[in-house]
Amino acid sequence: MANMTDYERERATFRLEVPDTFNFGYDVVDRWAEDPDKLALLWVDAQGRSERYTFAEVRRASDRFASVLEGLGIGKGDGVLVILPRLPQWYVVLVGLMKRGAIPMPGTVLLTPKDIEYRLNLAAAKAVVVDAATAPKVDAVRDRCPTLAHAIVVGGAAPGLA
Secondary structure, eight states: OTTOOOHHHHHHHOOOOOOTTOOHIIIIIIHHTTSTTOEEEEEEOTTSOEEEEEHHHHHHHHHHHHHHHHHTTOOTTOEEEEEOOSOHHHHHHHHHHHHHTOEEEEEOTTOOHHHHHHHHHHTTOSEEEEETTTHHHHHHHGGGOTTOOEEEEEOOSSOOOO
16 A cells, blocks of 8 residues: 555455454454454553553453353344443453354443443444443343343452453
8 A cells, every 4th residue: 555556446455354264352362362462452450550461361251251251141243332441351352252253342331231231232242341430330220131141240449350
């Protein structure tokens, strides 16, 4: 693209080639994790405290989460609403979902119970992943979401990926 001279021609002929079996979790995260020191994430909280996470740490944590999902029967094509604040676990959850072939549906922590109910039902989501602060919003509508089989609560304010 750096040498593009004819935008319309480039646009008409561009093809993104993705293998049929491509999985971002395995093909990107796990591949980069082959270097145990390769930095994946630098997290800084509101107080300025920072933590570093390697791809190897993200691989281990996302593998564990993918195993939890497998145990819950969540797999390829299942929608999972993810409502988490800016925490490193957000990345682990999304990568774990991708490894299972589930469909991550990120949502902001500002969603109301009505918003959550609408999204869960419209997508026929099988699960939701929230933090402790958002869990009561899900509890308020859970009985009106017939496809919702599991609510997973990410605990604690400290990241602790390893």
